[in-house]
Amino acid sequence: xxxxxxxxxxxxxxxxxxxxxxxxxxxxxxxxxxxxxxxxxxxxxxxxxxxxxxxxxxxxxxxxxxxxxxxxxxxxxxxxxxxxxxxxxxxxxxxxxxxxxxxxxxxxxxxxxxxxxxxxxxxxxxxxxxxxxxxxxxxxxxxxxxxxxxxxxxxxxxxxxxxxxxxxxxxxxxxxxxxxxxxxxxxxxxxxxxxxxxxxxxxxxxxxxxxxxxxxxxxxxxxxxxxxxxxxxxxxxxxxxxxxxxxxxxxxxxxxxxxxxxxxxxxxxxxxxxxxxxxxxxxxxxxxxxxxxxxxxxxxxxxxxxxxxxxxxxxxxxxxxxxxxxxxxxxxxxxxxxxxxxxxxxxxxxxxxxxxxxxxxxxxxxxxxxxxxxxxxxxxxxxxxxxxxxxx
Amino acid sequence: xxxxxxxxxxxxxxxxxxxxxxxxxxxxxxxxxxxxxxxxxxxxxxxxxxxxxxxxxxxxxxxxxxxxxxxxxxxxxxxxxxxxxxxxxxxxxxxxxxxxxxxxxxxxxxxxxxxxxxxxxxxxxxxxxxxxxxxxxxx
Numbered sequence: 001x002x003x004x005x006x007x008x009x010x011x012x013x014x015x016x017x018x019x020x021x022x023x024x025x026x027x028x029x030x031x032x033x034x035x036x037x038x039x040x041x042x043x044x045x046x047x048x049x050x051x052x053x054x055x056x057x058x059x060x061x062x063x064x065x066x067x068x069x070x071x072x073x074x075x076x077x078x079x080x081x082x083x084x085x086x087x088x089x090x091x092x093x094x095x096x097x098x099x100x101x102x103x104x105x106x107x108x109x110x111x112x113x114x115x116x117x118x119x120x121x122x123x124x125x126x127x128x129x130x131x132x133x134x135x136x137x138x139x140x141x142x143x144x145x146x147x148x149x150x151x152x153x154x155x156x157x158x159x160x161x162x163x164x165x166x167x168x169x170x171x172x173x174x175x176x177x178x179x180x181x182x183x184x185x186x187x188x189x190x191x192x193x194x195x196x197x198x199x200x201x202x203x204x205x206x207x208x209x210x211x212x213x214x215x216x217x218x219x220x221x222x223x224x225x226x227x228x229x230x231x232x233x234x235x236x237x238x239x240x241x242x243x244x245x246x247x248x249x250x251x252x253x254x255x256x257x258x259x260x261x262x263x264x265x266x267x268x269x270x271x272x273x274x275x276x277x278x279x280x281x282x283x284x285x286x287x288x289x290x291x292x293x294x295x296x297x298x299x300x301x302x303x304x305x306x307x308x309x310x311x312x313x314x315x316x317x318x319x320x321x322x323x324x325x326x327x328x329x330x331x332x333x334x335x336x337x338x339x340x341x342x343x344x345x346x347x348x349x350x351x352x353x354x355x356x357x358x359x360x361x362x363x364x365x366x367x368x369x370x371x372x373x374x375x376x377x378x379x380x381x382x383x384x385x386x387x388x389x390x391x392x
Numbered sequence: 393x394x395x396x397x398x399x400x401x402x403x404x405x406x407x408x409x410x411x412x413x414x415x416x417x418x419x420x421x422x423x424x425x426x427x428x429x430x431x432x433x434x435x436x437x438x439x440x441x442x443x444x445x446x447x448x449x450x451x452x453x454x455x456x457x458x459x460x461x462x463x464x465x466x467x468x469x470x471x472x473x474x475x476x477x478x479x480x481x482x483x484x485x486x487x488x489x490x491x492x493x494x495x496x497x498x499x500x501x502x503x504x505x506x507x508x509x510x511x512x513x514x515x516x517x518x519x520x521x522x523x524x525x526x527x528x529x530x531x
Contacts, residue, residue, distance in 0.1 A: 053448070054445070056446040056448075056478060057446060057447070057448040060448035060474060060478065061448060124398045124402065125398060128401055131411055141423045141425075141426070142423050142424075142425070143425070144425060145425035145426045145477075145492075146475070149474075149476075151427075151474075151475075151477060151478075154478075154481060159477065160425065165424075183401075186397065190394045190397060191395065191397040191398075193395060194397075
């Protein structure tokens with residue numbers, strides 16, 4: 001190890017990140033020798049705020065925990081509250097919940113593909129994948145009226161039905177997206193230049209993945225067959241089973257492939273669901289006061305397992321709600337995997353777990369001799385691109 | 393192993409119109425289910441206040457003028473509204489709807505977000521004794 005060792009703090013404010021984190025990277029030359037993470041900067045007090053609102057008002061507050069996977073938060077909450085109240089939403093409502101959740105997964109994965117490509121300096125892929133993402137945003141807008149924060153859920157059911165017009169929009173959108181997803185799969189697994197940034201980078205074995213407790217596509221890219229939709233089916237997933245997509249290589253390339261193959265699986269699921277959409281009501285009666293008790297609700301968000309703990313004391317407001325988002329589970333992997341990698345790989349490694357990194361970030365390079373230089377996230381991204389360009 | 397995997401996309405794009413929507417110069421039709429400004433029909437309202445109770449952002453206020461004769465005035469703050477349509481779901485008499493056309497609600501003055509709905513004489517009697525409110529759409 002050379003005499004000079006640099007500590008590079010990244011963060012803590014990441015406006016685009018659900019959970020802004022502070023990463024401290026120790027580097028020896030170009031190689032990262034240590035990394036640590038500190039979370040908790042985006043504490044908005046939502047868990048406390050829900051205790052002073054009624055069960056219905058909380059639905060909309062919790063839906064706003066995440067701007068990308070908003071529906072899945074509302075679904076996890078609804079399923080938990082319905083379980084406590086002893087109410088089951090009608091089968092058609094459960095199927096529509098799954099439909100919106102899967103459309104949301106398409107939108108989230110395509111968004112991630114663009115962000116990850118942008119971090120690697122592949123802006124053409126970023127632009128085109130986001131152009132195609134508009135298709136699913138428009139489908140969601142036709143179905144629910146909103147591009148984000150769809151408000152599709154109600155306690156005891158859903159608000160929106162699938163009529164013929166919406167059905168046609170969804171199916172034609174899926175046909176287009178399926179063609180494009182095959183194309184993107186070819187690109188991420190075949191483009192020589194892009195593979196230099198992904199193949200063999202951020203290797204995580206299945207043992208490591210198990211030990212670190214990672215979830216979602218990040219775990220499945222390391223050969224861990226774990227998906228709440230299959231392991232503990234909720235809503236209508238027992239009627240519409242999915243095939244878990246697993247890759248065994250465990251590098252960044254595998255994380256791209258898992259997410260894109262998951263999209264293909266999602267298209268198949270939505271078609272099956274729309275073919276056999278059960279008839280019936282969209283909602284059922286919910287009591288205003290929920291019986292005392294506590295429950296947990298687990299769902300598969302686009303990024304991994306989303307966990308809700310809900311406790312009621314029998315009133316019209318919850319006594320306690322605890323939320324654990326998949327980013328928290330996956331964050332530990334970043335600090336472990338960073339060691340031994342080039343500094344230039346850090347933007348891609350962080351993006352690999354899909355923590356919503358995208359905007360300008362604050363990054364300071366602190367030199368132990370006392371002189372310091374401030375780097376922006378954009379500068380680190382450019383540094384990564386230039387570093388790989390030099391290596392050829 | 394290939395290079396220039398996206399060259400075909402780029403060349404094809406040369407022969408297509410830009411996908412960017414030229415809003416506001418060109419307006420796309422709004423989706424039928426778009427949730428815009430809340431509208432209230434006072435004729436059928438019974439004053440049960442279920443819409444007010446479940447509003448997640450306290451955007452609705454129902455003011456009773458004369459309970460026996462079912463005369464109410466609704467004050468709606470579009471600036472607070474999250475357009476979740478829970479009030480529309482709660483209303484058992486279908487008094488509420490969210491307009492799919494009225495969605496361009498930006499205003500320079502906070503007071504312009506507040507809309508007062510109700511029978512003309514009720515609104516006048518209310519406005520006579522409380523602070524004046526405005527409505528960008530000229531309700």
